[in-house]
Amino acid sequence: MADDGMLLNFAIGDNVIKPEAKFKGGTWRDRLSAKKRSQHRVNPRDGSSKPHEPKNPNQVAVGPRPVKRQKTDSDDLNVGHDHGRQQRSHQQQTPRDPRHFVSSLFTSNPAPQNSAEPRNEETTEETKPTNAPLIDGIDTFTNLGLSPSLAAHLLTKLELKAPTAIQKASISQLLKEESDAFIQAETGSGKTLAYLLPLVQRIMALSKATKEAGVHRDSGLFAIVLAPTRELCKQISVVLENLLRCATWLVAGTVIGGEKKKSEKARLRKGLNILVATPGRLVDHLDNTQALDVSNVRWLVLDEGDRLMDLGFEEELQGIVQKLDARQRPSRIPGVPTRRTTILCSATLKMNVQRLGEISLKDAVHIKADPTDEDEQSRDANKDEEDSFRVPAQLKQTYAIVAAKLRLVSLNAYLKRTFIRKGSVMKAIVFVSCADEVDFLFEVFSRKHGERGTIKNDNTSEDTEEDDEDEEVKKEKEKERAELSPHGTIAPGSAFSNSANPVILHRLHGSLPQHVRTFTLNSFSKSKSPSVMICTDVASRGLDLPNVDLVIEYDPAFSADDHTHRIGRTARLGRDGRALIFLQPGCEENYVEILKRGYRDGGKSLARTDATEMLKRGFGGNTDSASKNWEEKATDWQMDVERWALENPEYLEMARRAFQSHVRAYATHIAAERSMFNIKELHLGHLAKSFGLRDRPGKINVPGLRTSKEETKKDFKAGRGAALGKRKADGDSAAASNVDEAARENARKMRAKMKEHMGGASEFNLA
Ligand SMILES: Nc1ncnc2c1ncn2[C@@H]1O[C@H](COP(=O)(O)OP(=O)(O)OP(=O)(O)O)[C@@H](O)[C@H]1O
Numbered sequence: 001m002a003d004d005g006m007l008l009n010f011a012i013g014d015n016v017i018k019p020e021a022k023f024k025g026g027t028w029r030d031r032l033s034a035k036k037r038s039q040h041r042v043n044p045r046d047g048s049s050k051p052h053e054p055k056n057p058n059q060v061a062v063g064p065r066p067v068k069r070q071k072t073d074s075d076d077l078n079v080g081h082d083h084g085r086q087q088r089s090h091q092q093q094t095p096r097d098p099r100h101f102v103s104s105l106f107t108s109n110p111a112p113q114n115s116a117e118p119r120n121e122e123t124t125e126e127t128k129p130t131n132a133p134l135i136d137g138i139d140t141f142t143n144l145g146l147s148p149s150l151a152a153h154l155l156t157k158l159e160l161k162a163p164t165a166i167q168k169a170s171i172s173q174l175l176k177e178e179s180d181a182f183i184q185a186e187t188g189s190g191k192t193l194a195y196l197l198p199l200v201q202r203i204m205a206l207s208k209a210t211k212e213a214g215v216h217r218d219s220g221l222f223a224i225v226l227a228p229t230r231e232l233c234k235q236i237s238v239v240l241e242n243l244l245r246c247a248t249w250l251v252a253g254t255v256i257g258g259e260k261k262k263s264e265k266a267r268l269r270k271g272l273n274i275l276v277a278t279p280g281r282l283v284d285h286l287d288n289t290q291a292l293d294v295s296n297v298r299w300l301v302l303d304e305g306d307r308l309m310d311l312g313f314e315e316e317l318q319g320i321v322q323k324l325d326a327r328q329r330p331s332r333i334p335g336v337p338t339r340r341t342t343i344l345c346s347a348t349l350k351m352n353v354q355r356l357g358e359i360s361l362k363d364a365v366h367i368k369a370d371p372t373d374e375d376e377q378s379r380d381a382n383k384d385e386e387d388s389f390r391v392p393a394q395l396k397q398t399y400a401i402v403a404a405k406l407r408l409v410s411l412n413a414y415l416k417r418t419f420i421r422k423g424s425v426m427k428a429i430v431f432v433s434c435a436d437e438v439d440f441l442f443e444v445f446s447r448k449h450g451e452r453g454t455i456k457n458d459n460t461s462e463d464t465e466e467d468d469e470d471e472e473v474k475k476e477k478e479k480e481r482a483e484l485s486p487h488g489t490i491a492p493g494s495a496f497s498n499s500a501n502p503v504i505l506h507r508l509h510g511s512l513p514q515h516v517r518t519f520t521l522n523s524f525s526k527s528k529s530p531s532v533m534i535c536t537d538v539a540s541r542g543l544d545l546p547n548v549d550l551v552i553e554y555d556p557a558f559s560a561d562d563h564t565h566r567i568g569r570t571a572r573l574g575r576d577g578r579a580l581i582f583l584q585p586g587c588e589e590n591y592v593e594i595l596k597r598g599y600r601d602g603g604k605s606l607a608r609t610d611a612t613e614m615l616k617r618g619f620g621g622n623t624d625s626a627s628k629n630w631e632e633k634a635t636d637w638q639m640d641v642e643r644w645a646l647e648n649p650e651y652l653e654m655a656r657r658a659f660q661s662h663v664r665a666y667a668t669h670i671a672a673e674r675s676m677f678n679i680k681e682l683h684l685g686h687l688a689k690s691f692g693l694r695d696r697p698g699k700i701n702v703p704g705l706r707t708s709k710e711e712t713k714k715d716f717k718a719g720r721g722a723a724l725g726k727r728k729a730d731g732d733s734a735a736a737s738n739v740d741e742a743a744r745e746n747a748r749k750m751r752a753k754m755k756e757h758m759g760g761a762s763e764f765n766l767a
Pocket residue numbers: 133159160161162163164167185186187188189190191192193346347541542543544568569572573
């Protein structure tokens with residue numbers, strides 16, 4: 001690899017040696033400055049170059065000196081390398097642009113500020129799962145008070161042999177008591193059934209209380225379950241329908257948007273006993289659908305309750321509660337409780353959320369899987385730990401310290417290594433911060449190395465053999481993609497697949513139409529082949545996707561709570577799981593303390609890795625190899641991505657968009673964590689490289705996206721405003737009062753966008 005030195009291209013003209021000019025007249029100052037101007041290449045008036053260099057004793061005419069040495073593709077490549085010829089030919093076709101800068105992957109990267117802690121010996125010990133069913137034989141569904149028919153249905157039809165700890169705690173509480181409740185337990189611990197089972201049991205019991213015809217679909221709507229995303233609503237509805245197979249006279253339904261309101265109205269008219277809904281859609285029906293009679297609603301469940309209290313939902317939620325209160329009537333059905341019970345449920349639910357007052361929770365009981373946790377917290381109420389939530393103990397987390405420039409290539413290396421052999425990992429989810437980045441990474445990882453892209457250069461007007469080949473590649477690619485997905489959201493993960501283990505790549509974000517989101521998620525969920533899904537936080541909460549072995553947070557979550565939900569897509573219900581988070585050297589390293597708080601043992605099992613290790617394993621075969629071959633291969637891959645972006649205007653814009661949206665999303669980390677994700681500490685030039693860009697950051701200009709420094713500052717403020725709004729939701733009214741008009745406007749726009757695209761899920765969508 002060449003050093004960053006001076007590169008002088010000597011262009012010796014005909015008049016190689018000129019006599020030194022003599023300066024006469026004027027003061028000595030004038031003569032000296034005239035002489036200096038003639039020797040220096042910059043003309044003070046027009047800034048143009050002069051032929052003479054200052055440090056050129058022979059006055060040899062040379063070309064304009066580069067301000068800073070510009071590296072070229074070939075600097076980064078071993079000339080004898082396999083791909084050398086192909087890359088040089090690409091390089092020849094790549095137009096040189098003075099706005100572009102090719103930096104080396106391995107120079108000027110900041111070093112980590114913290115050294116690795118010594119690995120604890122105990123980490124090798126297998127940790128007991130904390131979210132598995134209680135298979136000790138003591139706790140059964142019947143013991144907890146469920147009816148024999150429901151318990152038998154769980155065992156025989158749904159193959160659920162024993163309850164989980166949170167189900168044990170909640171079923172006994174909610175069957176007996178009428179008080180409101182918070183259900184808080186780790187991700188993947190069966191919280192859905194923890195509230196659905198007592199609810200279904202109590203509604204089933206109403207049938208027995210009525211002597212006449214019994215309860216049926218026309219008897220009234222008794223329960224409403226609200227969830228923040230359509231995907232989650234659908235998932236809850238499937239679980240509910242499976243349960244109700246043992247009580248066929250009861251009917252459940254959904255109103256979640258994304259389909260015609262007319263058919264939803266028709267469903268409501270026919271009569272439902274339990275309704276699963278997104279808040280926005282429910283408000284709509286409460287206002288416009290006469291057939292929706294809520295006078296009998298006695299149970300209101302807020303799944304992912306903390307999310308529903310957040311910015312974007314609070315107004316709708318208040319509206320719903322007010323309407324339910326106003327329309328509630330005494331029921332003619334015996335056994336229907338007189339007051340409504342509200343149940344909040346989440347892995348990250350804080351009892352101290354002041355907003356809860358607004359949904360009128362009365363003497364709510366805190367239901368936890370492990371009562372000892374509650375004791376710990378009440379003893380130490382002011383400790384930081386109170387704000388953090390446990391992750392499943394069997395979940396193995398690793399953090400990778402990766403410098404900005406090395407991010408993309410390290411992700412590819414890690415995925416390559418992960419899927420090197422069939423069987424070790426079936427499914428992986430990669431979380432990023434914005435929709436544009438999802439689309440960019442999907443394109444990067446679905447292309448084959450050396451594939452030039454699908455758009456011809458302007459300078460390739462003549463039809464050549466290579467163009468024909470490109471056409472062929474394009475057609476093949478389109479055919480392959482069409483077979484996998486009619487919507488372009490599924491493609492082969494060519495960048496990290498190998499012939500022995502082909503991997504399917506999926507992309508998911510809230511800007512996709514609902515039917516495409518549903519199709520893509522189903523396809524990932526049902527896939528029998530190794531699969532990777534690149535997505536935004538639209539998939540972070542509540543989704544129960546089978547066989548997810550690995551979660552990668554390529555962009556850290558906007559808050560520690562979101563992080564808990566993201567990594568909770570793996571290690572569910574006692575199963576093993578791995579999670580990896582990318583952190584940049586510097587202030588981001590402090591996030592490790594937050595990762596540690598998620599474990600009862602203080603995070604002894606938290607492992608650390610870095611870009612070098614990931615690249616060696618991904619590109620070099622093993623970590624002990626002394627050969628630097630992996631550096632060449634990594635550089636080769638990175639250069640190939642950069643050229644591909646440069647040669648295809650469509651992809652170049654995609655990369656620029658992704659970069660800009662990523663930077664803007666970075667500014668929206670919650671206020672409490674902004675010291676760790678400080679936008680001012682981002683090296684934008686290095687970061688651009690991880691988007692395959694050679695542009696200097698200041699030159700990146702995407703239509704529709706603002707670019708200038710001033711605008712970035714505004715974005716930063718706006719993001720802070722949105723985050724402050726969120727903090728306000730947590731009761732920090734003093735900070736909230738600082739939110740200025742622009743920030744409020746930005747928050748309003750974000751809310752509108754969230755609602756428009758996703759029924760409200762937390763996602764930073766920039767289109
Ligand atoms: N008692 C049980 N025995 C076996 N499997 C169960 C049991 N209870 C729930 N499950 C299964 O466990 C998985 C996770 O359940 P669920 O989605 O309700 O978890 P959760 O706690 O709500 O997770 P999250 O916090 O991520 O939303 C589901 O596939 C569910 O069918």
